[in-house]
Amino acid sequence: MTSTRDAIRLLHVDDEPDFAETAAAFLEKENDRLRVETASNAENALERLESSTFDCIVSDYDMPGRSGIEFLEAVREEYPELPLILFTGKGSEEVASDAISAGVTDYLQKEAGTDQYTLLANRVQNAVEARQSATEAERRRHRLEQILKTVPSCVVQLDRDGQFVFANQRAIDVLGLSQSELKDRLYNDPEWEIRDLDGHPIPDAELPFRQVLETGQPLSDARHTIHWPDGTEKVLSVNGAPLFDDDGAVESVVCTLTDITDKRDRKRDLQETERRLQLALEASETGVLEWDYETDEVVLSDTLERLLGFEPGEFGGTLSAVFELIHPEDRTEVREQIERAVETDSVYDGEFRMIDADGDVQWGSVRGQPIEDDDSTLMVGVHHDITEHKERERDLRVIERRLEAILENTTTPMFMKDDEGQYLFVNHGYRELTGLADEEIVGRTDFELFPEETAETTWANDRAVLQAGQPIETEEQLIIDGETLQFLSTKVPIYDTGERSDPDTPVAVFGVASNITDIRKQEQELQRERDRLAEFASVVSHDLRSPLSVAQGRLQLARTTGDESHLEGIETALDRMERIIDDVLLLARQGQDIQETAPVSLHDAVADAWEMVSQDAEDGTLAFTDTDKRDVTITADRPRLLQLLENLLRNSVEHGATRSPTGADNGVKHESGEPRSQAHTNVDHGTAGSQTKSVDAADGDGSVNITVGAIKGGFYVADDGPGVPEDERETLFEAGYSTADNGSGFGLAIVDRIAEAHGWAVDVAESADGGARFEITGVEFA
Incomplete structure (x- = not known):
């Protein structure tokens, strides 16, 4: 802005150079602030305006090329606010009318003598000062509007008649009324139903607006109730301040409205309530600062000074003084952000620590809005105390780190x-x-x-x-x-x-x-146990019932007929029940996991198993073929391996001896089917990969040849009996399954359990001689 003693740059346009130079000399003599430059025509003057800045123009009317009016029109098109005085020797009402229509600032006719220069100098100074005053007023108005838009409070402006002429966005949002709706209301509109805190109507002279208008003095924290547009009753705290015109009269009133409904006096001590409300208001107050880019001067509002620990009006200085209040660790970043906002003409928005007058550290949030006018550039900022917010953030970060530590470990x-x-x-x-x-x-x-x-x-x-x-x-x-x-x-x-x-x-x-791997394994084991219990229940409910029924029937016949031959049938039934019970108990034990294993000779195990089987088989013989003199050793639980071999051998004896005598070959055979010349009872320590023995059927109706040998991954037991039909092989290892009249149905089920406990697999197929071939695989060789 140009001060009252700044130089005034004047451009004098006249097609008579001598007159222009004479006028310049007299003007500068009349007013030492004037600095006059001349131009001989309109075109030259327009070029000078493009390359330089002037505070005012004095122009002749009658000039070659463009006339003074045409020059005025060209100036107004590019420089609408620049003062231009028409100083002409040709005067008429018509010329004056055209000049006024074109937007001339002043009109003065040339006269004889030097007094005309005194008048012209005064006209120039008045025109320039009038423009400066208008510019300053506009600058103040613009600055006020920016501040009002920035603050978070409800701000309204009322004219002398009490009509709303302005409301910031916060007021629009809170009141729930649009700008047009708000401007249709007066400060004392009956719809507001304004009352004091006790519910009594307030006289018009005591309303905040009227008090400020009549006294011309600011008003602070005037409280009353109004009815909101939504029908609810609110308690407002109103601060009011007058705005004056050039004559010192109150032109309008600016008010800030704060909703304090939740903090109204509820029959508590009035003084204590006011104290608490005042503390709450002070805690939520907004500080304002203004920084002039050119002068580096910083002005703080009373509220901001109070927030920083100063007395109102105590702080005064430049931006450097403000930086002294910023925490040393934050100064560089804040300075860079402000410089960037200035360079890019953008909003500054930052959070940083400040050290107040007492040396305490507090957090502030500042949002700055650049404002420019013709003479200066300002940044108006709004400051909020966010110390408590930052402390909560710090506490949350501590909790977050603790949670991260818990998750990590x-x-x-x-x-x-x-x-x-x-x-x-x-x-x-x-x-x-x-x-x-x-x-x-x-x-x-x-x-x-x-x-x-x-x-x-x-x-x-x-x-x-x-x-x-x-x-x-x-x-x-x-x-x-x-x-x-x-x-x-x-x-x-x-x-x-x-x-x-x-x-x-x-x-x-x-x-x-x-x-849950172990849990699922336990569940699977429990399921297997449930399946076994179901099998045992089936035996008790079915397999034992048949011989029990026979025994009961024979006993009834023996009693009624006295024929003791029925006792033999009872004994047979009881023997079968005992065998079933023994096999059930054995089946239950064989289903358990193997605890200890050791190297076992397959040759010896077959011999020992056959010795147990041959005690029940009349005329049975055991023979081994001696081939490569190599015994096979496997890793197993020997007692349970013997049980497995016994059951397979006994199965071949019991089911394989059903062959007719004509189909039997009493010679011992290898798995290849080649006959052996002789059977003998001694054990030959040859390879288990070709161990063979033959058994003669007890009833003499036929015999069965059984071959035991090693295969890749295990061993087999094969016979040349009738074999197992394909449609029965899937149920062969189920408990209770038997095709023999005197079988318990548990022999092969026990074989399956023992193999499963070892981690082996057992399968049945047709042997080379058409009989049954049981293969046990998954065996570990020692």
Whole structure:
């Protein structure tokens, strides 16, 4: 802005150079502030205006080329506010009318003598000062509007008649009225139903607006109730200040409105209530600062001075003095942000620590708005005390770090993946589970870490969480170092709370995996136990019932007829029941896991098993073929291996001897079917890979040849009996299954249990001689 003693640059346009120079000399003599430059025509003057700045123009009317009026029109098009005085020797009402229509500032006719220059100098100074006053008034108005728009309080302006002429956005939002609706209301509109805190109507002379208008003095914290547009009653705290015109009269009143409904006096001590309300208002007050870019002068509002520990009016200085109040660690960043806002003419918005007059550190949030006018550039800022907010943030960060420590160090595996399946986070438990480091997991997907089948399942579950936006609980498998582990996984969606994110779309999945491998194994074992109990129940309810029924029937016949031959049938039935019971108990024991194993000679085990079987088989013989003199040793629980071999050998004897005599070959055969010349009872320590023995049927109706030998991964027991039909092979190993009249149906079930306890597999097929061939595989050779 130009002060009252600043130089006034004047451009004098006249086609008579001598007159222009003479006028310049007299004007500068009349007013030492004037600095006059001349131009001989309008075109030259317009060029001078483009290259330099002038405070005023004096122009002749009658000039070659463009006339004074045409020059005025050209000036107004580019410089609408620049003062222009028409100084002409040709005067008429018509010329004056045209000049006024074109926007001339003043009109003066040339006369004889030097007094005309005195008058012209006064006219120039008046025109320039009038423009400066208007510019300053506009600058103040613009600055006030910017401040009013920035502050978070409700701010309204009323004219002398009490009509609303301005309301900031906060007032519009709070009052619930548009600008047009608000401007239709008066300060004492009956719809407001203004009353004091006791519910009594307030006289018009005591209303805040009227008091400020009549006294011309500011008013602070005037309280009354009004009815809001939504029908609710509110308690307002009103601050009012007058705005004066050039004559010193109150032109309008500016008021700030604060809703203090929740803090009204509820029959408590009035003085205590006012004290608390005042503390609440002071805690929420807004400080304002104004910084002039050119002079570097900073002005703080009374509220901001109070927030910083100063008395009103105590602070005074430049921006450097303000920086002295900023915490040393924050000064560089704040300075850079302010400089960037100035260079880019953008809003400054920052948070930083300040040191108040007492040396205490407090956090402030400042938002600055650049304001420019013709003479200066200002930044008007609004300051809020956010110390408590920052302390809460600090406490939350401490809690967050504690939670992160808990998540990281818990032994339960936890992880987070983004919406493309890439790991964002894994905790210590997950790293321990996989045996991988953080950098080997984070940024990768399950397809890069685990087998494809496993990855497909986990990714499908992740997609279900992302698509539905709902947590799920599901079982998943992971293969770690070749071992399949079962997990109960709980997965929940994670949302991004950023301002630009979609709050309804998950961006990640957080999961917790509980290892339930042992639980599932226990459940499987319990299921097997339940199945065995079901088998035992079947035996008790079915297999024992038949011989029991026979025994009861024979006993009834013996009693009624006295025929003791029935006692033999009772004894046979009881023997069968005893055998079934023994086999059930044996079956129950064989289903248990193997505890200890040792190397066992298959040759010796077959011989010992046959010795037990041959005690029940009349005329039975055992023979081994001696081939490569090599015995086969396997790893097994020897007593249970003997039971397995006994049951297989006895099965061949009991079922294989059903062959007719004509179909029997009393010579011993190899698995290849080649006959052996002679059977003998001594044991030959040859290879188990070709061990053979033959058994003669007890009833003499036929005999069965049984071959025991080693195969890849195990051994076999084969015979040349009738074999097992294909449609019966699937049920052959079920408890209670038997095709023999005197069989218990548990022999092969016991074989299956013993093999399962060892981790072996047992299967049945047709032998080379058309009989049954039982193969036990998965055996470990010692």
